Amino acid sequence: MINFYGIDVIRAYEVSWLDGTGKPELALLEIFQDAGQASIDPWKLKKFLATIIDKTFADFKNIRSEIHTYLKTDPNFGDSYIKLTTQQDFYNIDFSKPTPSAELPHKITQDFRFVCQQTEQPFIGTASIYVENDRGTIREQFTKTLLAVRNEKFTPSSVMGELFNKRFTQLFNEDFVFTINLNRRGGISFQSLRCKKSLDFGAFIHREVLE
Numbered sequence: 001m002i003n004f005y006g007i008d009v010i011r012a013y014e015v016s017w018l019d020g021t022g023k024p025e026l027a028l029l030e031i032f033q034d035a036g037q038a039s040i041d042p043w044k045l046k047k048f049l050a051t052i053i054d055k056t057f058a059d060f061k062n063i064r065s066e067i068h069t070y071l072k073t074d075p076n077f078g079d080s081y082i083k084l085t086t087q088q089d090f091y092n093i094d095f096s097k098p099t100p101s102a103e104l105p106h107k108i109t110q111d112f113r114f115v116c117q118q119t120e121q122p123f124i125g126t127a128s129i130y131v132e133n134d135r136g137t138i139r140e141q142f143t144k145t146l147l148a149v150r151n152e153k154f155t156p157s158s159v160m161g162e163l164f165n166k167r168f169t170q171l172f173n174e175d176f177v178f179t180i181n182l183n184r185r186g187g188i189s190f191q192s193l194r195c196k197k198s199l200d201f202g203a204f205i206h207r208e209v210l211e
Contacts, residue, residue: 004035004169005197006036006201007032007035011029012188015084016052027086033078034078038076040080046187046188101177108142111125114153115152116154117158124183127146128179163180178193178195191205
Protein backbone atom coordinates (compact mmCIF):
# COMPACT_ATOMS: atom_id res chain seq x y z
CA MET A 1 0.00 0.00 0.00
CA ILE A 2 1.43 3.37 -1.02
CA ASN A 3 1.46 6.07 1.63
CA PHE A 4 -0.14 9.28 0.38
CA TYR A 5 -1.82 12.47 1.45
CA GLY A 6 -4.85 14.01 -0.16
CA ILE A 7 -8.36 15.30 -0.07
CA ASP A 8 -11.60 14.67 -1.96
CA VAL A 9 -14.18 17.40 -2.50
CA ILE A 10 -17.77 16.70 -3.48
CA ARG A 11 -19.77 19.76 -4.55
CA ALA A 12 -23.55 20.03 -4.90
CA TYR A 13 -24.27 23.24 -6.78
CA GLU A 14 -28.03 23.55 -6.44
CA VAL A 15 -29.02 22.87 -2.83
CA SER A 16 -32.50 24.35 -2.57
CA TRP A 17 -35.11 24.74 0.18
CA LEU A 18 -37.83 27.19 1.36
CA ASP A 19 -37.23 29.89 3.95
CA GLY A 20 -39.71 30.87 6.68
CA THR A 21 -41.77 32.91 4.22
CA GLY A 22 -41.93 30.16 1.60
CA LYS A 23 -39.33 31.79 -0.63
CA PRO A 24 -36.91 29.41 -2.42
CA GLU A 25 -33.29 29.61 -1.26
CA LEU A 26 -30.18 28.31 -3.04
CA ALA A 27 -26.74 27.32 -1.77
CA LEU A 28 -23.53 25.54 -2.71
CA LEU A 29 -22.64 22.50 -0.60
CA GLU A 30 -19.00 21.38 -0.36
CA ILE A 31 -17.96 18.19 1.44
CA PHE A 32 -14.25 17.84 2.22
CA GLN A 33 -13.07 14.30 2.93
CA ASP A 34 -9.72 12.86 3.92
CA ALA A 35 -8.42 10.82 1.00
CA GLY A 36 -7.63 7.93 3.32
CA GLN A 37 -11.29 7.08 3.81
CA ALA A 38 -13.91 5.80 1.38
CA SER A 39 -15.97 8.47 -0.35
CA ILE A 40 -19.61 9.08 0.49
CA ASP A 41 -22.16 7.98 -2.11
CA PRO A 42 -22.92 11.03 -4.31
CA TRP A 43 -25.98 9.34 -5.84
CA LYS A 44 -27.62 8.92 -2.42
CA LEU A 45 -26.67 12.50 -1.59
CA LYS A 46 -28.43 13.69 -4.76
CA LYS A 47 -31.61 11.80 -3.79
CA PHE A 48 -31.54 13.26 -0.29
CA LEU A 49 -31.14 16.82 -1.56
CA ALA A 50 -34.17 16.30 -3.79
CA THR A 51 -36.27 15.58 -0.67
CA ILE A 52 -35.62 18.98 0.93
CA ILE A 53 -36.50 21.19 -2.05
CA ASP A 54 -40.04 21.75 -0.75
CA LYS A 55 -39.19 21.70 2.96
CA THR A 56 -39.28 24.89 5.04
CA PHE A 57 -36.39 25.93 7.28
CA ALA A 58 -36.79 29.08 9.32
CA ASP A 59 -33.05 29.60 9.79
CA PHE A 60 -29.95 28.90 7.69
CA LYS A 61 -28.33 26.95 10.50
CA ASN A 62 -31.33 24.60 10.47
CA ILE A 63 -30.81 23.55 6.85
CA ARG A 64 -27.11 23.04 7.52
CA SER A 65 -27.96 20.88 10.53
CA GLU A 66 -30.41 18.83 8.44
CA ILE A 67 -27.76 18.12 5.82
CA HIS A 68 -25.12 17.29 8.42
CA THR A 69 -27.51 14.91 10.21
CA TYR A 70 -28.16 13.08 6.94
CA LEU A 71 -24.45 12.84 6.08
CA LYS A 72 -23.71 11.32 9.48
CA THR A 73 -25.88 8.35 8.44
CA ASP A 74 -23.38 7.56 5.67
CA PRO A 75 -20.73 5.24 7.16
CA ASN A 76 -18.07 6.88 4.98
CA PHE A 77 -18.72 10.43 6.19
CA GLY A 78 -16.51 10.06 9.29
CA ASP A 79 -14.80 13.31 10.27
CA SER A 80 -15.53 15.00 6.97
CA TYR A 81 -16.12 18.76 6.92
CA ILE A 82 -19.03 20.46 5.18
CA LYS A 83 -19.35 24.02 3.97
CA LEU A 84 -22.66 25.52 2.87
CA THR A 85 -22.43 28.82 0.99
CA THR A 86 -25.59 30.84 0.44
CA GLN A 87 -26.33 32.34 -2.94
CA GLN A 88 -25.73 35.82 -1.56
CA ASP A 89 -22.34 34.89 -0.07
CA PHE A 90 -21.45 33.01 -3.27
CA TYR A 91 -21.36 36.27 -5.21
CA ASN A 92 -18.93 37.75 -2.67
CA ILE A 93 -16.34 34.99 -3.12
CA ASP A 94 -13.08 35.93 -4.79
CA PHE A 95 -12.67 33.23 -7.42
CA SER A 96 -9.22 34.38 -8.54
CA LYS A 97 -6.91 31.37 -8.46
CA PRO A 98 -4.03 31.37 -5.98
CA THR A 99 -0.50 31.78 -7.25
CA PRO A 100 1.26 28.55 -8.25
CA SER A 101 3.16 26.70 -5.57
CA ALA A 102 6.77 27.86 -5.48
CA GLU A 103 7.78 24.25 -4.82
CA LEU A 104 5.79 22.80 -7.72
CA PRO A 105 5.26 25.73 -10.10
CA HIS A 106 4.51 23.85 -13.33
CA LYS A 107 1.00 22.60 -14.05
CA ILE A 108 0.21 20.17 -16.87
CA THR A 109 -3.50 19.73 -17.62
CA GLN A 110 -5.16 17.19 -19.88
CA ASP A 111 -8.78 16.31 -20.65
CA PHE A 112 -9.62 12.74 -19.73
CA ARG A 113 -12.53 10.35 -19.53
CA PHE A 114 -13.45 6.94 -18.23
CA VAL A 115 -16.60 4.82 -18.06
CA CYS A 116 -18.73 5.16 -14.93
CA GLN A 117 -18.90 1.79 -13.18
CA GLN A 118 -22.44 2.47 -11.93
CA THR A 119 -24.09 3.88 -15.05
CA GLU A 120 -21.73 2.64 -17.80
CA GLN A 121 -21.86 6.15 -19.25
CA PRO A 122 -18.75 8.26 -20.03
CA PHE A 123 -17.41 10.36 -17.15
CA ILE A 124 -15.57 13.43 -18.45
CA GLY A 125 -13.25 15.86 -16.71
CA THR A 126 -9.74 17.21 -16.51
CA ALA A 127 -6.60 15.90 -14.82
CA SER A 128 -3.62 17.99 -13.77
CA ILE A 129 -0.16 17.31 -12.42
CA TYR A 130 1.98 19.89 -10.62
CA VAL A 131 5.73 19.32 -10.94
CA GLU A 132 9.00 21.09 -10.25
CA ASN A 133 10.23 20.84 -13.85
CA ASP A 134 8.00 20.72 -16.92
CA ARG A 135 9.99 18.15 -18.86
CA GLY A 136 8.63 16.81 -22.12
CA THR A 137 8.86 13.22 -20.87
CA ILE A 138 6.55 13.96 -17.96
CA ARG A 139 3.98 15.56 -20.23
CA GLU A 140 4.16 12.65 -22.65
CA GLN A 141 3.82 9.97 -19.97
CA PHE A 142 1.02 11.88 -18.27
CA THR A 143 -1.05 12.10 -21.45
CA LYS A 144 -0.35 8.49 -22.45
CA THR A 145 -1.48 7.16 -19.06
CA LEU A 146 -4.73 9.12 -19.13
CA LEU A 147 -5.52 7.84 -22.60
CA ALA A 148 -5.00 4.26 -21.41
CA VAL A 149 -7.96 4.42 -18.99
CA ARG A 150 -10.48 6.19 -21.23
CA ASN A 151 -12.52 3.04 -21.88
CA GLU A 152 -12.06 1.34 -18.50
CA LYS A 153 -14.75 1.27 -15.79
CA PHE A 154 -14.26 3.12 -12.48
CA THR A 155 -16.06 5.09 -9.83
CA PRO A 156 -14.89 8.69 -9.31
CA SER A 157 -12.85 7.67 -6.26
CA SER A 158 -11.44 4.44 -7.70
CA VAL A 159 -10.11 6.13 -10.85
CA MET A 160 -7.99 8.38 -8.62
CA GLY A 161 -6.61 5.34 -6.80
CA GLU A 162 -5.83 3.61 -10.08
CA LEU A 163 -4.02 6.59 -11.58
CA PHE A 164 -2.14 7.83 -8.52
CA ASN A 165 -1.36 4.60 -6.65
CA LYS A 166 -0.83 2.16 -9.49
CA ARG A 167 0.41 4.30 -12.37
CA PHE A 168 1.81 7.79 -11.72
CA THR A 169 3.61 6.91 -8.49
CA GLN A 170 5.46 4.23 -10.43
CA LEU A 171 6.24 6.56 -13.33
CA PHE A 172 7.46 9.69 -11.56
CA ASN A 173 10.21 9.60 -8.96
CA GLU A 174 10.04 13.31 -8.14
CA ASP A 175 7.46 14.99 -5.94
CA PHE A 176 4.20 15.95 -7.60
CA VAL A 177 0.57 16.77 -6.86
CA PHE A 178 -2.05 15.02 -8.97
CA THR A 179 -5.60 16.34 -9.24
CA ILE A 180 -8.76 15.38 -11.09
CA ASN A 181 -11.86 17.50 -11.62
CA LEU A 182 -14.90 15.63 -12.92
CA ASN A 183 -17.63 17.61 -14.64
CA ARG A 184 -20.78 18.02 -12.64
CA ARG A 185 -23.40 15.33 -13.17
CA GLY A 186 -26.88 15.87 -11.80
CA GLY A 187 -25.65 19.04 -10.11
CA ILE A 188 -22.79 17.26 -8.28
CA SER A 189 -19.08 17.34 -9.12
CA PHE A 190 -16.05 15.49 -7.75
CA GLN A 191 -12.55 16.88 -7.17
CA SER A 192 -9.65 14.85 -5.83
CA LEU A 193 -6.02 15.68 -4.95
CA ARG A 194 -3.10 13.38 -4.06
CA CYS A 195 0.57 13.76 -3.12
CA LYS A 196 3.21 11.53 -1.59
CA LYS A 197 3.95 14.03 1.19
CA SER A 198 1.99 16.39 3.41
CA LEU A 199 1.19 19.73 1.76
CA ASP A 200 -1.23 22.62 2.13
CA PHE A 201 -3.81 21.41 -0.37
CA GLY A 202 -5.62 24.71 -0.09
CA ALA A 203 -3.05 26.05 -2.54
CA PHE A 204 -4.18 23.52 -5.14
CA ILE A 205 -7.97 23.54 -4.66
CA HIS A 206 -8.70 26.07 -7.38
CA ARG A 207 -12.33 26.83 -6.80
CA GLU A 208 -13.53 25.77 -10.23
CA VAL A 209 -17.17 25.98 -9.18
CA LEU A 210 -18.05 28.42 -11.94
CA GLU A 211 -17.37 25.94 -14.75
